[in-house]
Amino acid sequence: MKRASIKDIARLANVSHSTVSRALAGSSLVNPETAGKIRKIAEQTGYRPSAAARSLVTSRSATIGVVVTTIADPFAAEVVLGIEDAANEHNYSVILANSNALPEREVKVVRSFEERRVDGIIVTSSRVGATYAETLSQTQVPIVLLNNQHPSEFMHSVMIDNFEASRELMRYLIGLGHRRIAYIGDRYGYQSDTERFGGYRAALEGAGLGLNKSYVMLGDGKPEEGGEAAAALLELRPRPTAIFCYNDMTALGALKAITERGLRVPADISVAGFDDLFLARYSFPPLTTVRQPMREMGRLALETLVQLCDGGESQPFVQVAGELIVRESTAPPKEDS
Amino acid sequence: MKRASIKDIARLANVSHSTVSRALAGSSLVNPETAGKIRKIAEQTGYRPSAAARSLVTSRSATIGVVVTTIADPFAAEVVLGIEDAANEHNYSVILANSNALPEREVKVVRSFEERRVDGIIVTSSRVGATYAETLSQTQVPIVLLNNQHPSEFMHSVMIDNFEASRELMRYLIGLGHRRIAYIGDRYGYQSDTERFGGYRAALEGAGLGLNKSYVMLGDGKPEEGGEAAAALLELRPRPTAIFCYNDMTALGALKAITERGLRVPADISVAGFDDLFLARYSFPPLTTVRQPMREMGRLALETLVQLCDGGESQPFVQVAGELIVRESTAPPKEDS
DNA sequence: ACGTCTCTTGCACACGTGTGCAAGAGTCAG
DNA sequence: CTGACTCTTGCACACGTGTGCAAGAGACGT
Numbered sequence: 001m002k003r004a005s006i007k008d009i010a011r012l013a014n015v016s017h018s019t020v021s022r023a024l025a026g027s028s029l030v031n032p033e034t035a036g037k038i039r040k041i042a043e044q045t046g047y048r049p050s051a052a053a054r055s056l057v058t059s060r061s062a063t064i065g066v067v068v069t070t071i072a073d074p075f076a077a078e079v080v081l082g083i084e085d086a087a088n089e090h091n092y093s094v095i096l097a098n099s100n101a102l103p104e105r106e107v108k109v110v111r112s113f114e115e116r117r118v119d120g121i122i123v124t125s126s127r128v129g130a131t132y133a134e135t136l137s138q139t140q141v142p143i144v145l146l147n148n149q150h151p152s153e154f155m156h157s158v159m160i161d162n163f164e165a166s167r168e169l170m171r172y173l174i175g176l177g178h179r180r181i182a183y184i185g186d187r188y189g190y191q192s193d194t195e196r197f198g199g200y201r202a203a204l205e206g207a208g209l210g211l212n213k214s215y216v217m218l219g220d221g222k223p224e225e226g227g228e229a230a231a232a233l234l235e236l237r238p239r240p241t242a243i244f245c246y247n248d249m250t251a252l253g254a255l256k257a258i259t260e261r262g263l264r265v266p267a268d269i270s271v272a273g274f275d276d277l278f279l280a281r282y283s284f285p286p287l288t289t290v291r292q293p294m295r296e297m298g299r300l301a302l303e304t305l306v307q308l309c310d311g312g313e314s315q316p317f318v319q320v321a322g323e324l325i326v327r328e329s330t331a332p333p334k335e336d337s
Numbered sequence: 338m339k340r341a342s343i344k345d346i347a348r349l350a351n352v353s354h355s356t357v358s359r360a361l362a363g364s365s366l367v368n369p370e371t372a373g374k375i376r377k378i379a380e381q382t383g384y385r386p387s388a389a390a391r392s393l394v395t396s397r398s399a400t401i402g403v404v405v406t407t408i409a410d411p412f413a414a415e416v417v418l419g420i421e422d423a424a425n426e427h428n429y430s431v432i433l434a435n436s437n438a439l440p441e442r443e444v445k446v447v448r449s450f451e452e453r454r455v456d457g458i459i460v461t462s463s464r465v466g467a468t469y470a471e472t473l474s475q476t477q478v479p480i481v482l483l484n485n486q487h488p489s490e491f492m493h494s495v496m497i498d499n500f501e502a503s504r505e506l507m508r509y510l511i512g513l514g515h516r517r518i519a520y521i522g523d524r525y526g527y528q529s530d531t532e533r534f535g536g537y538r539a540a541l542e543g544a545g546l547g548l549n550k551s552y553v554m555l556g557d558g559k560p561e562e563g564g565e566a567a568a569a570l571l572e573l574r575p576r577p578t579a580i581f582c583y584n585d586m587t588a589l590g591a592l593k594a595i596t597e598r599g600l601r602v603p604a605d606i607s608v609a610g611f612d613d614l615f616l617a618r619y620s621f622p623p624l625t626t627v628r629q630p631m632r633e634m635g636r637l638a639l640e641t642l643v644q645l646c647d648g649g650e651s652q653p654f655v656q657v658a659g660e661l662i663v664r665e666s667t668a669p670p671k672e673d674s
Numbered sequence: 675a676c677g678t679c680t681c682t683t684g685c686a687c688a689c690g691t692g693t694g695c696a697a698g699a700g701t702c703a704g
Numbered sequence: 705c706t707g708a709c710t711c712t713t714g715c716a717c718a719c720g721t722g723t724g725c726a727a728g729a730g731a732c733g734t
Contacts, residue, residue, distance in 0.1 A: 003454075003477075005720055016684045021722060031682060046475070048451040052389040052398065053720035056689045061389065063432075070418060072615070077414045081407060084435050088442075093449055095400075096433040098421050105425070112430055114385040116400075138383070140340075223619055252619045259621065278409070282560055282589045284596065284621030342690055353714045358692060368712060390690035393719045 004045040012045070013038050024049070055117060064305060065113035065121045067097045067106070074277045075247075075294060079124050079146060082298025090306050092119070099126060106132050114139055120305040123148060142308035144301045147192055156308065158301045158318045162192050165290045165322030166199025166244075167206075169272055172324060173242050174207045177332045178270065180215065182240035184229045184250050187218035193246050196274060200244060215240050219250050226253030234261060234269075241333035242270035248277045248289055255283055255329065266331035276325050286327035293320055341382040349382070350375050361386070392454060401642060402450035402458045404434045404443070411614045412631060416461050416483060419635025427643050429456070436463060443469050451476055457642040460485060479645035481638045484529055493645065495638045495655045499529050502627045502659030503536025503581075504543075506609055509661060510579050511544045514669045515607065517552065519577035521566045521587050524555035530583050533611060537581060552577050556587050563590030571598060571606075578670035579607035585614045585626055592620055592666065603668035613662050623664035630657060 006024075010017040015034060022030045023038040030038075041047075055061040066083055068076040080096065087094050095116060097109040106126075113121055121136070124146045136143055137155070145157040173181055183200050186193040201211055214236060219225035226245060230253065233240055245251035251273030258265055265271050265285055273280060276291035300318055307314040343361075347354040352371060359367045360375040367375075378384075392398040403420055405413040417433065424431050432453060434446040443463075450458055458473070461483045473480055474492070482494040510518055520537050523530040538548055551573060556562035563582060567590065570577055582588035588610030595602055602608050602622055610617060613628035637655055644651040 007720075017721080018685080018723075019683060021720095022683095025722080029682070034682085048448065050393070050454060050720050051452045052392045052454060053689090054722075055389045056387070056393060056691095056720080057722050059689075071408065071414050071421070072411075072418045074409075074411065074414070077408050077411075080433070081409045081435060084408070084433060085437075088434075088445070093432050093434070093453060095430050096417070096421060097425075097430070098418060100422075108425070111385065115388045116430060117387060117389060255621075256619055279616045279619070282593055282616070282620065284592075343692095344690075354691080355693075355715080356713060358690095359713095362692080366712070371712085387690050390719090391692075393690080393721095394692050396719075 003050075004047045006047075006049070009038060009041050009045060009047055012041050059117070060309075061117045061119055062091060063093050063095060063116060063118050064302070065095045065097065065109075065116070065118040066124065067099050067109050067113075067121065067126065068124045069101050069126055070098050071096065073125070074279070075275055075292075076124055078277075078294035079298040079301075082295030082300075083122060083302045084298075085295070086299040086302040090302070092302075092306065101126075103132065107135055110135050110139060113141075119309045120144070122146060122301050122305060142305060144305045144308075146297060146301045156304055156314060156316050156318075158297050158304065158320070160192075160292050160297070160322050161319050162195035162322075163199045163202070165324075166196040166274070167203045168199075168322070168324050169244065169274070169288075169290050170200055170203030171206075172326070173244065173270065173272065173330065174203060174209070176242075176270070176330065178242040179209060179333075180212070180238060180240040181209075181242045181244055182215040182217065182233050183244050183246075184217045184219050184226055184233075184254065185246045186221050188220070190221075196246060219246070219253075221247055222249050223253030223256065226250030227257035228253075230254035230257045230271075231261065234258065234263070240269070242272070242330065245271065245273045248273035248275040248280050248287060251287055251289070251329075252279070252283055255285075255287070259284070265329050268334065270330040270333070272330055274322075276323075280325075280327070283329070285329045288327045288330040289325050290322040291325045292322055296320065340387075341384045343384075343386070346375065346378050346382060346384055349378050396454070397646075398454045398456055399428060400430050400432060400453060400455050401639070402432045402434065402446075402453070402455040403461065404436055404446050404450075404458065404463065405461045406438050406463055407435050408433065410462070411616070412612060412629075413461055415615075415631035416635040416638075419632030419637075420459060420639045421635075422632070423636040423639040427639070429639075429643065438463075440469065444472055447472050447476060450478075456646045457481070459483060459638050459642060479642060481642045481645075483634060483638045493641055493651060493653050493655075495634050495641065495657070497529075497629050497634070497659050498656050499532035499659075500536045500539070502661075503533040503611070504540045505536075505659070505661050506581065506611070506625075506627050507537055507540030508543075509663070510581065510607065510609065510667065511540060511546070513579075513607070513667065515579040516546060516670075517549070517575060517577040518546075518579045518581055519552040519554065519570050520581050520583075521554045521556050521563055521570075521591065522583045523558050523587075525557070527558075533583060556583070556590075558584055559586050560590030560593065563587030564594035565590075567591035567594045567608075568598065571595065571600070577606070579609070579667065582608065582610045585610035585612040585617050585624060588624055588626070588666075589616070589620055592622075592624070596621070602666050605671065607667040607670070609667055611659075613660075617662075617664070620666070622666050625664045625667040626662050627659040628662045629659055633657065 006017045006020050010020045023035040099106045120142045122144050143155045217229035219229045273287050273289040276289045280287040343354045343357050347357045360372040436443045457479045459481050480492045554566035556566045610626040613626045617624040641651050
């Protein structure tokens with residue numbers, strides 16, 4: 001059996017379909033009594049308005065597209081949760097797409113979003129390469145970037161204050177007495193990495209410590225290479241007394257590599273991360289890190305987007321603050337070092 | 338500037354809109370030469386067909402709805418990744434919704450899916466309460482449940498063979514020499530928990546060991562309560578020599594609680610989980626667990642769904658096998674115990 | 675009685691796409 | 705030359721909803 005349409009209800013109520021449309025929309029143009037009758041019939045029939053038909057005439061879909069590199073990344077998942085929660089409150093639906101960092105996949109995603117006439121797009125933690133950015137900009141819907149590289153003038157963005165958060169974490173480490181602090185960054189040159197490295201460097205200089213280039217390593221943001229980088233750092237003499245990792249995943253690998261080599265964290269060497277993923281509380285030892293308010297950032301991105309969709313202007317560059325979370329992976333350096 | 342429609346292209350090509358429609362659909366009814374011209378114009382205009390208009394007439398949306406309790410759950414995230422990947426191959430889009438286990442949210446989600454005329458629905462790891470199940474069943478689209486409680490006759494489902502996987506893990510522990518094995522389950526009575534407990538019990542009996550009820554604890558599937566349950570188990574005399582946790586999250590909490598109390602895993606006590614979440618490799622020590630092929634299960638659920646959408650019949654009950662993953666959280670029990 | 679104003683309703687069109695049917699042009703056999 | 709057939713195209717309608725406009729009904733003041 002087919003779904004009931006507005007016409008079926010009209011027939012049952014002995015009115016025209018226009019009246020039904022108005023009644024269900026709560027228009028004041030329709031007699032309260034007939035409106036009540038119509039609503040009752042709609043209820044009984046289990047009527048559901050067709051979003052497609054509606055969007056065809058209103059040219060709004062009440063839908064937003066969200067593209068992430070992969071939803072299996074805990075950071076992306078938390079952000080998407082925040083987005084979807086907020087979208088739900090505004091009666092928007094979210095279409096989720098994984099780009100897997102594949103260019104061909106990215107263009108397919110944008111194409112799909114265009115066909116679906118999404119009202120807006122949120123791009124999370126993508127590198128947004130040159131061609132991708134161009135493709136995106138050609139679509140006429142508002143776009144909000146979240147923690148992306150290269151925020152450009154035509155797109156809005158929500159970001160954490162990487163520089164300041166990074167510097168705060170570094171100050172904490174330096175305050176503990178550390179003088180030889182290593183940094184494991186990201187070789188793909190994300191803007192977030194660049195900024196965090198900037199904070200690292202600024203803090204060192206602020207404390208009168210020079211930048212030792214051999215203490216700077218690059219990984220890929222995942223545990224595996226984080227571990228390899230940490231292992232390499234352990235071979236250096238003098239050995240760094242603390243390692244600041246670009247993100248928690250990298251730190252996770254570092255912790256594992258260090259522990260496997262028989263050293264203890266933080267007794268022999270301190271480790272800090274960035275993100276405060278859920279698992280940071282359950283690593284061994286629990287990880288000192290910088291908390292990014294991921295859900296709130298997702299929510300913020302969506303709020304910005306709906307504001308844009310409603311034709312309103314919005315702050316083009318929203319920045320949120322990180323929060324230093326001290327756990328047990330950091331401590332003052334050993335006496336003898 | 339508005340998006341180009343099929344009519345705009347028709348005007349530019351001096352043909353009717355029907356011809357354009359056919360040409361772009363690759364129909365053999367249209368002259369190859371004109372088809373080429375039309376396609377070229379469509380390309381230049383950056384034409385994108387309106388999914389809404391199309392779905393209005395074809396009454397198919399090429400869209401599926403996926404509802405999870407929360408995408409922040411790593412299990413759900415992996416499953417959704419598998420679903421979306423497969424959906425992409427079939428040119429379906431996925432609408433993601435978090436129910437947060439709130440009944441009012443669930444009915445809102447289903448309502449939204451109905452309005453969007455999704456072609457099918459996948460429900461992941463939900464309890465699917467009685468009223469929810471009823472609501473779902475009334476919607477006329479095919480539904481596939483993934484690791485859900487109470488798979489019922491009118492819905493298809495994809496599940497892991499919990500019983501067999503659980504028994505295999507238990508046999509492994511027993512084979513190591515363990516005789517006092519505790520179980521931390523889930524107090525909400527998920528079917529998966531019931532089945533895993535069934536495997537636990539069957540393995541004990543198969544080895545001639547009785548079920549010691551004081552060794553069976555209940556948590557909520559999250560680390561916090563897993564830790565509390567483990568702490569309570571440590572107080573028992575004789576103390577269990579191994580703990581089998583309902584899922585990895587619970588095991589994570591158990592590991593933490595045990596380590597904090599100065600005991601070592603696996604030297605003093607063994608711990609095993611279930612799921613093989615990403616973080617199981619990076620816990621301390623790395624966790625012995627049962628791997629669920631989460632992405633494949635997601636993919637399988639989607640394949641089943643599209644088969645159903647295409648009117649074909651499909652196996653109503655798909656079951657996949659788990660795989661025992663032995664890491665470093667399990668070892669033979671201490672000599673003196 | 676008449677004009678005006680308010681309240682309520684229906685008509686008709688628009689949105690963008692797909693498709694059955696007919697019709698025109700061209701081809702070919704008889 | 706005629707009829708049948710193929711190839712290609714356009715007409716017209718359908719899908720389900722929203723909305724400007726007109727029109728009818730009733731109330732009210734003059």
